[in-house]
Amino acid sequence: MAALLEVRNLSKRFASRAGREPSPWIIRDLSFSVADGEFLTIVGPSGGGKTTLLNMIAQIDTASGGEIVFQSKSAPLGDKTSLKPGLNCQIGYVTQEDNLLPWRTCLENVLFPLMAQGRLNDETRAHAQSLIRAVGLEGWEKHYPHELSGGMRKRTSLIRTLVYDPPVILMDEPFGAVDAQTRVQLQEDLLRLWNLGRKTIVFVTHDITEAIALADRTLVLTRQPSSVAGEHIITIPRPRDIRDILTHPEFVDLYRRIRAQVQ
DSSP states (O other): OOEEEEEEEEEEOOOOOTTSOOOOOSEEEEEEEEETTOEEEEEOOTTSSHHHHHHHHTTSSOOSEEEEEETTEEOOOSOGGGOOGGGTTTEEEEOSSOOOOTTSOHHHHHHHHHHHTTOOSHHHHHHHHHHHHHTTOTTOTTOOGGGSOHHHHHHHHHHHHHTTOOSEEEEESTTTTSOHHHHHHHHHHHHHHHHHHOOEEEEEOSOHHHHHHHOSEEEEEOSSSBOEEEEEEOOOOSSOOGGGGGGSTTHHHHHHHHHHHOO
């Protein structure tokens, strides 16, 4: 498959303050590509620059070197004034926090990106309703975020990104703060939604089991300065049963190989 997104020799260090030594490299000469429709997971040690990497891809932070290529075009990276957050709605970003607007209902939160883009019409509203049904939020459309459970808030945040149909979706440990049972349900919801449209997803997680269960391919990053320590093709057939993934014959070997590279 052709690469939709390419990271080429990407490097990042934060600006040093006056009178101090130069700041250490967080990411150094990091390269990988993501195919159109691929589900890529990224694991690595805490503090390894995974969130910083997503922020650069999402165009909300600059790079110190290297290149990010999206749909064969180089994205601006070196100057904050030239950044285009989300690359004109081409890249969606689901962060660790749900970031729902507390004064808007569940439905209003989902529709907000469409309103902001001037794309809210009968067709896009119907699409939003179909996403709400797909994740089990039907009947909760008029409830405010404080009236929703943690899992329901995460589902709302997820479909708020899907509703405006970006080709690439970045996800930064989106299920890390919920309980184990809710996490499995959210993983199932995500795979079901991904199967509907096969968006390109780059999903960062600390959970190796989650990385294997969701992905077509998993990258392992090193400690700072981050680079690629390993790449693992996930050959477990789809559709996958998240709840029984641990019993699949290929799972144990994949887990051991990835775990050995996470330092």
